[in-house]
Amino acid sequence: MASVATIQPAKHPSFIYYEKEPFNGGPLPSMARTEFITPTDLFYVRCHGNIPALDAAKYRLSIKGLVARPVELTLENLRSDFTPHTVAATLQCAGNRRDELIQVKEVPGESPWTGNAISHGVWTGARLADVLASAGLDASAAKFVEFIGHDKTEKKDHSPFGGSVPLSKALAPETLLAYALDGQPLPQVHGFPVRAIVPGYLGARSVKWLHEINVRAEPSDNLFQAEEYRLHPADATKAHHDAASALPLGEVPVNSYICRIQRGHPGGAAPMVVEGWAYVGGGNEIHRVEISEDEGEHWTQAELLPMPSDVQTADEEGGRWSWRFWRAELPAAEMAPVQIVVRAWDTATNVQPSRPEDLWNFKGYANNAWHRLVSARAS
Amino acid sequence: MASVATIQPAKHPSFIYYEKEPFNGGPLPSMARTEFITPTDLFYVRCHGNIPALDAAKYRLSIKGLVARPVELTLENLRSDFTPHTVAATLQCAGNRRDELIQVKEVPGESPWTGNAISHGVWTGARLADVLASAGLDASAAKFVEFIGHDKTEKKDHSPFGGSVPLSKALAPETLLAYALDGQPLPQVHGFPVRAIVPGYLGARSVKWLHEINVRAEPSDNLFQAEEYRLHPADATKAHHDAASALPLGEVPVNSYICRIQRGHPGGAAPMVVEGWAYVGGGNEIHRVEISEDEGEHWTQAELLPMPSDVQTADEEGGRWSWRFWRAELPAAEMAPVQIVVRAWDTATNVQPSRPEDLWNFKGYANNAWHRLVSARAS
Numbered sequence: 107m108a109s110v111a112t113i114q115p116a117k118h119p120s121f122i123y124y125e126k127e128p129f130n131g132g133p134l135p136s137m138a139r140t141e142f143i144t145p146t147d148l149f150y151v152r153c154h155g156n157i158p159a160l161d162a163a164k165y166r167l168s169i170k171g172l173v174a175r176p177v178e179l180t181l182e183n184l185r186s187d188f189t190p191h192t193v194a195a196t197l198q199c200a201g202n203r204r205d206e207l208i209q210v211k212e213v214p215g216e217s218p219w220t221g222n223a224i225s226h227g228v229w230t231g232a233r234l235a236d237v238l239a240s241a242g243l244d245a246s247a248a249k250f251v252e253f254i255g256h257d258k259t260e261k262k263d264h265s266p267f268g269g270s271v272p273l274s275k276a277l278a279p280e281t282l283l284a285y286a287l288d289g290q291p292l293p294q295v296h297g298f299p300v301r302a303i304v305p306g307y308l309g310a311r312s313v314k315w316l317h318e319i320n321v322r323a324e325p326s327d328n329l330f331q332a333e334e335y336r337l338h339p340a341d342a343t344k345a346h347h348d349a350a351s352a353l354p355l356g357e358v359p360v361n362s363y364i365c366r367i368q369r370g371h372p373g374g375a376a377p378m379v380v381e382g383w384a385y386v387g388g389g390n391e392i393h394r395v396e397i398s399e400d401e402g403e404h405w406t407q408a409e410l411l412p413m414p415s416d417v418q419t420a421d422e423e424g425g426r427w428s429w430r431f432w433r434a435e436l437p438a439a440e441m442a443p444v445q446i447v448v449r450a451w452d453t454a455t456n457v458q459p460s461r462p463e464d465l466w467n468f469k470g471y472a473n474n475a476w477h478r479l480v481s482a483r484a485s
Numbered sequence: 486m487a488s489v490a491t492i493q494p495a496k497h498p499s500f501i502y503y504e505k506e507p508f509n510g511g512p513l514p515s516m517a518r519t520e521f522i523t524p525t526d527l528f529y530v531r532c533h534g535n536i537p538a539l540d541a542a543k544y545r546l547s548i549k550g551l552v553a554r555p556v557e558l559t560l561e562n563l564r565s566d567f568t569p570h571t572v573a574a575t576l577q578c579a580g581n582r583r584d585e586l587i588q589v590k591e592v593p594g595e596s597p598w599t600g601n602a603i604s605h606g607v608w609t610g611a612r613l614a615d616v617l618a619s620a621g622l623d624a625s626a627a628k629f630v631e632f633i634g635h636d637k638t639e640k641k642d643h644s645p646f647g648g649s650v651p652l653s654k655a656l657a658p659e660t661l662l663a664y665a666l667d668g669q670p671l672p673q674v675h676g677f678p679v680r681a682i683v684p685g686y687l688g689a690r691s692v693k694w695l696h697e698i699n700v701r702a703e704p705s706d707n708l709f710q711a712e713e714y715r716l717h718p719a720d721a722t723k724a725h726h727d728a729a730s731a732l733p734l735g736e737v738p739v740n741s742y743i744c745r746i747q748r749g750h751p752g753g754a755a756p757m758v759v760e761g762w763a764y765v766g767g768g769n770e771i772h773r774v775e776i777s778e779d780e781g782e783h784w785t786q787a788e789l790l791p792m793p794s795d796v797q798t799a800d801e802e803g804g805r806w807s808w809r810f811w812r813a814e815l816p817a818a819e820m821a822p823v824q825i826v827v828r829a830w831d832t833a834t835n836v837q838p839s840r841p842e843d844l845w846n847f848k849g850y851a852n853n854a855w856h857r858l859v860s861a862r863a864s
Contacts, residue, residue, distance in 0.1 A: 339786060340783075358834070396718065405718065453735065453736075454735060464836075
């Protein structure tokens with residue numbers, strides 16, 4: 107079994123490890139915003155168990171359940187028997203920005219992710235729809251597609267990580283069985299040799315080290331679908347909660363984050379520059395990002411930066427599943443630290459809610475409150 | 486031309502008229518929550534011009550633009566040549582709950598709708614997809630489908646009302662060319678003889694008194710698509726704004742509203758009962774409705790009431806496009822008036838933002854802040 111110390115390629119020296127076993131970590135928030143395609147050594151990692159070391163030559167992916175012809179595919183089958191497709195997609199962990207919820211109230215036993223549990227890759231693989239069609243999908247009975255990994259989780263029975271998506275999402279053109287990230291074979295910690303990529307959904311559904319795909323009439327009963335990754339009401343606790351009535355996380359709501367504030371010199375020519383990311387899943391797009399220096403009394407529109415042309419060219423989905431970078435300039439009016447607030451709107455008129463206090467839940471999931479960052483003093 | 490005074494069937498005696506020409510009005514908010522299928526005489530009305538009095542026998546609907554075989558259909562064609570489909574769908578005006586934005590700051594020239602610009606009907610008609618297929622849709626060039634009405638709007642040139650939806654929505658099974666509401670021919674004010682029904686979108690896209698359907702490569706350039714029904718930033722004004730950069734309204738974000746509070750007697754057996762509606766468009770569903778007596782410090786879950794069985798039976802879309810009614814009981818603890826707050830979450834983890842102050846825009850559109858209602862004293 108690989109450990110964090112031995113995995114290759116190694117993570118960046120500034121990578122923040124919340125846990126080493128299971129391996130969980132991400133970049134400094136300021137470094138999440140440097141390059142549109144996240145450098146692999148800064149790509150966040152969320153594991154629930156070991157990091158399987160799989161032999162590509164011996165790899166087999168089982169397609170079973172409600173299909174006419176259950177099949178075991180080799181990596182070569184996936185590469186050669188199906189048209190490769192390339193999709194640019196952001197992945198975001200359900201615990202992204204949990205640290206702000208922890209400041210409201212304790213979130214027992216969960217890592218204090220900042221706005222760094224989000225990264226962007228260009229994924230290449232077979233369309234899940236094509237693979238399911240080749241196995242003879244039973245479209246009348248099938249309602250969900252389950253992904254099961256090769257890992258052994260930290261749960262008592264060491265059962266593998268898994269989850270499911272509705273059939274409509276499984277059959278959507280953006281949903282891949284990916285074997286490459288940014289033109290290279292998947293790194294081991296990111297699911298080598300094959301992982302699911304479910305753009306627009308929480309990262310947990312993009313199951314790594316894929317072992318089985320089960321076509322089902324019901325959602326997965328894997329622990330990480332049936333019990334975890336659910337949004338509970340504010341009065342639920344770790345000791346007293348009801349998973350069945352909680353919301354299974356799926357499409358990611360509109361979110362934005364300030365990664366950096368560069369202060370200009372008051373009276374000087376250089377303005378204050380504020381930069382960050384914005385993201386929404388579910389096929390919606392970011393329409394507008396706004397920043398405020400007075401806690402939302404007045405808003406200034408940030409500039410939404412275009413997707414780099416090489417990503418535009420590679421992406422078959424027209425940028426629908428990618429984050430946006432944004433940048434705003436404000437007059438550098440004073441020396442004292444200032445608190446900047448950001449919020450984003452999506453194309454379905456959803457806007458981020460204002461206060462993390464209103465979003466607290468005992469798992470610390472799905473925080474998309476306005477983000478606030480206090481700048482350094484001007485220099 | 487019909488006027489409000491002469492249209493039949495007449496509206497309910499308690500119907501609130503914001504304007505009589507053009508005809509705009511809706512029920513008392515408390516009466517929006519009485520029956521799941523809104524009684525026709527309480528169904529809200531939003532017009533931008535006259536109420537055309539069309540002769541069903543002479544009615545023709547033009548299908549043109551990017552189609553191989555432009556055609557004019559009679560009402561009988563629509564009824565007989567295409568399989569009828571029935572969809573239960575809520576319509577909501579973009580100005581629903583504008584009154585709360587007006588309390589923040591003036592919204593010049595717009596009607597002060599409360600939470601009454603929303604109603605629910607069971608619509609029957611031909612699928613737009615079927616009609617477009619019969620006309621030979623040019624699927625390679627078509628990107629939008631435009632609806633143009635028979636009315637003469639209050640705008641300078643008296644051009645008819647219109648708008649467009651993306652092709653994917655036009656081809657979705659829920660999108661109808663409806664000729665019946667709740668099993669009866671459309672009432673005159675609701676679009677007789679044929680209107681578009683675009684479930685999940687703002688009501689303005691469900692164009693009434695349909696005259697033309699144009700398949701286009703670009704969105705409609707009708708005034709009500711190109712300039713109106715757009716969400717502007719908070720600093721835009723009636724005198725200074727840029728329609729091109731504003732967000733064209735489309736899918737309706739998560740919303741909820743308190744229609745009634747019945748106070749129990751303190752110390753008595755009867756609780757306080759709070760009732761209202763919740764709604765989200767875009768194919769998401771309402772997951773949870775919560776009420777609070779302390780401005781969101783603590784939340785109590787409301788009961789989401791099931792869709793009536795006759796609506797379930799009629800609706801081919803499994804309730805996806807319908808509002809939900811909800812009900813909550815709270816202890817009747819004191820005599821003084823209390824302020825109750827409601828918010829809802831949808832299945833994509835979107836939650837209503839807290840303050841109308843954060844949503845103000847000069848057109849007064851898309852208010853989905855937490856709704857607050859102060860009860861009467863207990864008796």
